[in-house]
Amino acid sequence: MNKKVILSGVQSTGNLTLGNYLGAISNWKKMQEDYECNYMIANLHTLTIRNNPETLRNNTLNLLALYLAAGIDPKKSNIFIQSQVPEHAELNWVLNCYTYVGELSRMTQFKDKSAKHADNINSGLFTYPVLMAADILLYQADLVPVGEDQRQHLEITRDIAERFNNLYGETFKMPEGYIPKIAARIMGLQDPTSKMSKSSSIPNDSIFLNDEPDVIMSKFKKAVTDSENIVRYDTENKPGISNLISIYGAISGKTNAEVEKEFEGKGYGDFKKAVAECVIEELRPLQTKYKELVSNPEYLKQIYVEGANKAKEKAEKTLKDVYSKIGLV
Ligand code: TYM
Numbered sequence: 001m002n003k004k005v006i007l008s009g010v011q012s013t014g015n016l017t018l019g020n021y022l023g024a025i026s027n028w029k030k031m032q033e034d035y036e037c038n039y040m041i042a043n044l045h046t047l048t049i050r051n052n053p054e055t056l057r058n059n060t061l062n063l064l065a066l067y068l069a070a071g072i073d074p075k076k077s078n079i080f081i082q083s084q085v086p087e088h089a090e091l092n093w094v095l096n097c098y099t100y101v102g103e104l105s106r107m108t109q110f111k112d113k114s115a116k117h118a119d120n121i122n123s124g125l126f127t128y129p130v131l132m133a134a135d136i137l138l139y140q141a142d143l144v145p146v147g148e149d150q151r152q153h154l155e156i157t158r159d160i161a162e163r164f165n166n167l168y169g170e171t172f173k174m175p176e177g178y179i180p181k182i183a184a185r186i187m188g189l190q191d192p193t194s195k196m197s198k199s200s201s202i203p204n205d206s207i208f209l210n211d212e213p214d215v216i217m218s219k220f221k222k223a224v225t226d227s228e229n230i231v232r233y234d235t236e237n238k239p240g241i242s243n244l245i246s247i248y249g250a251i252s253g254k255t256n257a258e259v260e261k262e263f264e265g266k267g268y269g270d271f272k273k274a275v276a277e278c279v280i281e282e283l284r285p286l287q288t289k290y291k292e293l294v295s296n297p298e299y300l301k302q303i304y305v306e307g308a309n310k311a312k313e314k315a316e317k318t319l320k321d322v323y324s325k326i327g328l329v
Pocket residue numbers: 007008009010011012019020021022023024042045131132135136144145146147148149150183184185186187195196197
């Protein structure tokens with residue numbers, strides 16, 4: 001029986017957060033048994049901001065090590081680096097010509113990022129969702145496991161695919177998003193009304209996957225809450241506590257109601273400590289494995305070389321079909 005195909009990726013911008021982990025990577029591992037998984041390191045996407053070349057190279061390999069440390073098994077899943085499969089950039093160009101400026105202008109992430117980087121609103125930032133569409137459509141992905149913030153990018157991917165299929169006949173499979181019920185949008189610890197982000201400028205707002213246990217504990221202890229002192233899920237009136245409940249629930253597998261029950265009669269001090277402890281324990285094996293892997297560049301190279309070869313085989317088929325359909329000789 002043919003397994004359904006999965007494609008997802010994370011940008012190699014360094015310093016991944018607990019949001020990236022709970023919203024995306026931790027779910028990838030669970031999908032390896034039942035799906036044909038392709039997990040990509042999105043290093044081309046990072047070019048929309050200015051990177052130091054050496055840092056980008058390191059971040060790319062470090063992210064590969066992190067995928068492995070998080071339990072992505074190269075025997076079960078194909079792991080590759082986006083720039084090593086040139087078909088991504090090639091399909092990106094073609095799809096750019098089937099994407100309207102109007103629809104790209106509506107992307108909220110473009111608006112947010114342009115506001116953040118007002119001195120560098122480059123055209124790559126604008127057409128960024130088209131490269132993401134190329135990533136997904138090249139592999140004929142059925143499902144794309146991502147956090148809530150990527151929903152709009154999945155919708156435009158489907159619009160582009162549908163437009164192309166209507167013009168040239170069935171070429172791309174229609175991908176669906178796979179957005180977790182809990183933890184699809186982990187919020188900042190200091191500003192629980194904004195998503196936890198790699199680039200937050202507020203101190204103690206984000207938990208990074210390489211934070212030491214005492215740093216994690218201290219960040220949770222300082223997390224913004226409210227004055228009620230009752231552990232209750234209510235995103236509108238209690239965004240800070242609700243966020244902590246989501247984090248605790250995502251890791252422990254408990255529902256909001258179960259978490260509320262567990263902490264009935266206990267104050268925020270106890271609850272914050274428990275959340276911090278469960279995050280520390282969840283990240284501990286990952287951090288240990290990560291340290292081992294980053295010191296083994298030969299092994300990492302073997303994974304990404306094999307990964308790129310396998311990815312290329314799949315991507316080539318789709319690109320050939322596209323080129324032939326649109327009349328490229
Ligand atoms: P990126 O690198 O910004 O984020 C990687 C993944 O983490 C999720 N995420 C979150 N989930 C929950 N709470 C948060 N606070 C949080 N912050 C981030 C994101 O939703 C994402 O799943 N464009 C993509 C990378 C990409 C991609 C693709 C993804 C490139 N090509 C093809 C899927 C398919 C991005 O910038 O994600």
